[in-house]
């Protein structure tokens with residue numbers, strides 16, 4: 066069995082994930098364990114389990130945390146009401162939310178203060194959407210699809226703005242935005258899309274090569290909405306696509322009849338994990354052919370270890 070292995074790039078940590086992981090490492094070193102993190106620091110089970118070994122406790126339940134202990138907010142952002150509850154309990158906190166997520170929270174607050182209602186495209190069960198809407202659940206209307214859009218009603222004079230989750234499918238979001246604009250002609254769009262550069266680049270990197278390959282492996286966790294979207298992108302182009310946390314999850318029949326396998330990963334996956342998948346494929350008869358680099362990313366977000 067011989068097949069080609071092609072790597073997609075960019076695929077590794079985005080600036081927000083790199084910052085959140087780096088900050089948590091530095092916080093551990095500076096303040097010592099235990100450190101508490103709301104939710105998962107990033108959506109990757111290996112990273113979470115490595116931190117758990119160092120006495121980082123991942124919990125949303127504030128009953129688990131005592132006064133003066135330190136909590137870190139994850140890269141996905143945090144609900145304003147949760148920050149208040151943390152402060153009310155005299156828990157010290159450091160915010161490792163990605164600055165691009167914080168930007169959407171700020172935009173939502175700014176528009177609501179100017180009497181807008183916000184149509185927010187996002188996934189109802191994703192933390193980022195849940196926490197952004199917490200800024201004003203009455204005025205931020207989360208929609209995931211056309212059926213949700215259909216239910217919205219506003220007067221033609223109501224000021225409306227559209228914001229969205231940073232990690233959506235670029236193509237699906239464009240289609241939903243244009244439906245929303247048809248329904249509400251007064252709808253304003255922010256000057257820059259809220260879908261972040263890392264999401265766009267990783268989806269484009271996969272999309273560009275899909276016509277040339279026959280199988281797609283996305284390395285990532287199943288609770289990472291972006292990893293799922295990359296896999297769905299492959300399926301949309303009729304490619305056999307799988308989402309795996311590690312090489313152990315590659316079924317032997319997946320490799321049957323493969324001519325070229327494309328590997329990519331979401332931004333919360335370490336390069337070591339991608340390399341382990343590549344090595345496994347090589348042990349099964351795969352030959353590394355090339356890495357296709359769509360674009361080089363230079364974004365860096367500085368750390369802030371300031372306790373509040």
Ligand code: SF4
Pocket residue numbers: 079080081082140163164165166231232261262263264332
């Ligand atoms: S995917 Fe984008 S928004 Fe999410 S952490 Fe990375 S850079 Fe930030």
